[in-house]
Amino acid sequence: MGKVIVLVVLILALAGGGIVWFDYLNVIDAKTVLAPVYRLIGREGRTQEKTESEESLSLDAERLAIRLEALELRSRELDNREQEIQTRYGEIEQMAQELESRQKALDDRENSFNASIREAETKDRIVEQNARYLTGMPPGQAVGILTAMDDQDAIDVIRKTEAIAQAEGTTSIVSYWLSQMPAARAAELQRKMAGRPAW
Numbered sequence: 001m002g003k004v005i006v007l008v009v010l011i012l013a014l015a016g017g018g019i020v021w022f023d024y025l026n027v028i029d030a031k032t033v034l035a036p037v038y039r040l041i042g043r044e045g046r047t048q049e050k051t052e053s054e055e056s057l058s059l060d061a062e063r064l065a066i067r068l069e070a071l072e073l074r075s076r077e078l079d080n081r082e083q084e085i086q087t088r089y090g091e092i093e094q095m096a097q098e099l100e101s102r103q104k105a106l107d108d109r110e111n112s113f114n115a116s117i118r119e120a121e122t123k124d125r126i127v128e129q130n131a132r133y134l135t136g137m138p139p140g141q142a143v144g145i146l147t148a149m150d151d152q153d154a155i156d157v158i159r160k161t162e163a164i165a166q167a168e169g170t171t172s173i174v175s176y177w178l179s180q181m182p183a184a185r186a187a188e189l190q191r192k193m194a195g196r197p198a199w
Helices: 002-024 031-040 059-136 139-148 151-168 174-180 183-195
Strands: none
Touching: 059 139, 059 151, 139 151, 139 174, 151 174, 151 183, 174 183
16 A cells, blocks of 8 residues: 555656646646645746737737738738829820820821812912913913013913923913013013022
């Protein structure tokens, strides 16, 4: 019976020593259980760090915190990208407006150029028609009409008459018209024709 008691005491001592050792190594948490024993032998027991009652030490809470942080970073990144997209969109809109303005200016210039061409073609047809009319008239009457015309209109008709004669291979009547005009008027027309190239 004495051996049994000794063995039981030995087992209890070994178990208590193991508990103290494992608690010291933080393998198990026996601080609350061992605190009275430490006080009995006159030593201060090891205390566990106090935690807030609402503080959670679970792995799920850590994972949730990491996910929330990742979501916040992602949200910031998306906000930055949206800001960049808005800025780029504004730049593209400004470029589109500039291109539209340039296109409108080009269209206006093209319309103006086409109108000038049509006007020049119309004027050329009118001048050619007048030249043919004057060529078909008696020379005296044609000279009277040419003398009464503005200088530029008379020059245009004279040049068109010469061009028609060259194109048809006939003799131009322009020299005869000029010889029948008053000398001052004929000299003025010849001087202006020499100073301005044919259009």
